[in-house]
Amino acid sequence: MTPTRLQQKDWSQLPRVAIAAHELRQQLPTLPGWELDEKRESAAITKTFAFANFYETMAFVNALALIAHQQDHHPDLEVSYGRCTVRLNTHDVGGISATDMDCARRINALLAA
Numbered sequence: 001m002t003p004t005r006l007q008q009k010d011w012s013q014l015p016r017v018a019i020a021a022h023e024l025r026q027q028l029p030t031l032p033g034w035e036l037d038e039k040r041e042s043a044a045i046t047k048t049f050a051f052a053n054f055y056e057t058m059a060f061v062n063a064l065a066l067i068a069h070q071q072d073h074h075p076d077l078e079v080s081y082g083r084c085t086v087r088l089n090t091h092d093v094g095g096i097s098a099t100d101m102d103c104a105r106r107i108n109a110l111l112a113a
């Protein structure tokens, strides 16, 4: 039986472009809870998710890991007992691309009722 391949994207050959600041200001409100973080060298979008306990936090992290692998796009994660802060940016553009917005939307959808 042919194994199912989970990875859907491979960015090694595909160019990505930074989203201009004015476009980002328009697009970000369509992503509930995500904020622009310009404090570090390259800008990122971030969101902190709160959970009732460590098990629920880790269940979220594991679900997010599938999205990261499928999309070939890997957020920085800060994980504690009941909290996970997700930070997304695109290294090759030194900022935020459509890939970050797409992943943020998929991550939000994980928790949609």
Ligand SMILES: C[C@H](O)[C@H](O)[C@H]1CNC2=NC(N)=NC(=O)C2=N1
Binding pocket: 010, 011, 012, 072, 073, 074, 075, 076, 088, 089, 090, 091, 092
């Ligand atoms: C070639 C490789 O797939 C790319 O470098 C991917 C891997 N995962 C990534 N993850 C994130 N967050 N940003 C990237 O630019 C990125 N690039």
